[in-house]
Amino acid sequence: MSPPVAPAGWSRWLVPPAALSVHLSIGQAYAWSVFKPPLESALGLSGTQSALPFQLGIVMLGLSAAFGGTLVERNGPRWAMTVALICFSSGFLLSALGAATEQYWLIVLGYGFVGGIGLGIGYISPVSTLIKWFPDRPGMATGIAIMGFGGGALIASPWSAQMLESFGSDSSGIAMAFLVHGLSYSVFMLLGVLLVRVPRTEKPVGGAPSAFDGPQVSARNAVRTPQFWCLWVVLCMNVTAGIGILEKAAPMITDFFKNTSTPVSVSAAAGFVALLSAANMAGRIGWSSTSDLIGRKNIYRLYLGAGALMYGLIALAGDSSKPLFILCALVILSFYGGGFATIPAYLKDLFGTYQVGAIHGRLLTAWSTAGVLGPLIVNWIADRQEEAGKDGSSLYTMSLFIMIGLLAVGFVANELVRPVHPRHHVPAPESKEKEAADVQRQQSA
Amino acid sequence: MSSDSSPPSGPPSRRGLIAFAWVWVGVPLAYGVYELVRKATQLFTG
Numbered sequence: 001m002s003p004p005v006a007p008a009g010w011s012r013w014l015v016p017p018a019a020l021s022v023h024l025s026i027g028q029a030y031a032w033s034v035f036k037p038p039l040e041s042a043l044g045l046s047g048t049q050s051a052l053p054f055q056l057g058i059v060m061l062g063l064s065a066a067f068g069g070t071l072v073e074r075n076g077p078r079w080a081m082t083v084a085l086i087c088f089s090s091g092f093l094l095s096a097l098g099a100a101t102e103q104y105w106l107i108v109l110g111y112g113f114v115g116g117i118g119l120g121i122g123y124i125s126p127v128s129t130l131i132k133w134f135p136d137r138p139g140m141a142t143g144i145a146i147m148g149f150g151g152g153a154l155i156a157s158p159w160s161a162q163m164l165e166s167f168g169s170d171s172s173g174i175a176m177a178f179l180v181h182g183l184s185y186s187v188f189m190l191l192g193v194l195l196v197r198v199p200r201t202e203k204p205v206g207g208a209p210s211a212f213d214g215p216q217v218s219a220r221n222a223v224r225t226p227q228f229w230c231l232w233v234v235l236c237m238n239v240t241a242g243i244g245i246l247e248k249a250a251p252m253i254t255d256f257f258k259n260t261s262t263p264v265s266v267s268a269a270a271g272f273v274a275l276l277s278a279a280n281m282a283g284r285i286g287w288s289s290t291s292d293l294i295g296r297k298n299i300y301r302l303y304l305g306a307g308a309l310m311y312g313l314i315a316l317a318g319d320s321s322k323p324l325f326i327l328c329a330l331v332i333l334s335f336y337g338g339g340f341a342t343i344p345a346y347l348k349d350l351f352g353t354y355q356v357g358a359i360h361g362r363l364l365t366a367w368s369t370a371g372v373l374g375p376l377i378v379n380w381i382a383d384r385q386e387e388a389g390k391d392g393s394s395l396y397t398m399s400l401f402i403m404i405g406l407l408a409v410g411f412v413a414n415e416l417v418r419p420v421h422p423r424h425h426v427p428a429p430e431s432k433e434k435e436a437a438d439v440q441r442q443q444s445a
Numbered sequence: 446m447s448s449d450s451s452p453p454s455g456p457p458s459r460r461g462l463i464a465f466a467w468v469w470v471g472v473p474l475a476y477g478v479y480e481l482v483r484k485a486t487q488l489f490t491g
Binding site: 009010020021024154155158269270272274275 | 462463469470473478481484485487
């Protein structure tokens with residue numbers, strides 16, 4: 001399939017909704033927990049078993065983004081969005097069959113394996129195209145799409161819960177809910193497939209810089225550069241620090257203030273988690289757009305430097321101030337979201353637009369690593385501290401200082417980022433041809 | 446002559462399509478944000 005080139009007059013403001021229709025759908029993955037309790041009671045599963053489809057889905061997201069990126073670049077965004085639509089929707093349909101026949105392995109295969117491929121291909125599908133359409137504002141453009149991934153869970157969580165309430169939480173009710181999800185998401189994502197276009201290669205209107213200007217580096221060459229691995233460390237550390245809070249947000253705020261005169265109730269803790277999700281989403285669009293103004297390196301200095309400062313404030317203030325705790329956590333989560341959303345634009349600055357989607361896909365392995373590392377650190381240390389007889393905010397003090405250390409490592413990695421050496425650049429064929437034509441004309445004159 | 450009197454044939458306006466596309470993604474997102482705000486207020490009332 002050749003990439004769909006935009007006809008004359010095609011508006012670039014049609015591309016963000018195309019991207020959003022995919023990201024808002026696949027972001028459902030983070031609302032999987034809604035299905036866990038009904039599945040556990042209907043099919044007699046343990047908590048670990050019911051988490052399997054989500055875990056496999058996230059593993060497949062990382063793998064398919066890393067290995068499918070080059071195919072996405074070659075075949076274009078419409079092909080990628082079509083693959084994402086088919087895999088993500090058929091994952092739900094297979095799960096519906098699995099729930100109806102009470103064959104849990106079909107749900108794991110469908111949602112986790114098949115749907116997971118849709119997650120990975122869908123996640124990277126619009127990135128390269130958005131950057132090409134918005135060379136003057138790449139941070140804002142990718143921020144819109146990646147904000148959609150956060151927004152997907154906000155939509156799916158109440159929607160899925162309402163559906164289970166209507167259809168029932170037994171196996172046939174779950175099957176019906178999966179079926180409706182599969183069909184609805186296929187229709188919703190279709191908008192992206194139909195609307196997405198790649199820009200023509202000429203200069204954009206209005207004197208904006210062309211996406212095709214500047215150095216261009218292939219995905220194969222990019223992974224051989226120190227810049228790629230510096231950004232890998234930056235993303236991994238930033239995400240680890242964010243997940244550290246996100247993973248334990250509700251028990252953390254409850255534990256922190258349980259020995260004070262104003263302890264936090266269960267419903268207030270749920271409200272805190274929701275507020276963190278809002279900060280995460282706002283950070284994706286807000287900070288990523290800001291990076292277009294102050295530069296990518298500076299914005300990561302803020303994420304990592306000020307993030308460490310926020311963790312330090314939480315650790316030092318302990319349970320003395322609830323507003324300070326909430327404010328610092330919100331800022332950290334906004335940096336977490338911002339770190340995700342700004343990385344494609346940072347990659348574009350360093351490696352050009354040539355295969356930025358494929359490079360982004362490979363960099364997402366940092367996310368998979370952080371997804372294991374962050375919860376592991378916070379949970380393991382909190383358990384050890386509890387065993388040692390600690391209580392309240394002191395349960396988390398060591399985790400907080402470890403997060404500061406990780407952010408400092410990320411800060412140093414960001415400082416080490418330099419422009420890519422020209423030996424890694426791909427020669428521009430168009431400019432070469434033009435040069436050859438000029439030489440030929442001069443020779444014949 | 447006829448070509449002189451015909452209206453200029455520029456690229457078609459996409460305003461309707463742009464509005465439709467943004468409403469398509471904006472409505473579900475607004476629903477998600479509304480539900481989120483409802484839940485987040487529990488931090489101050491719960």
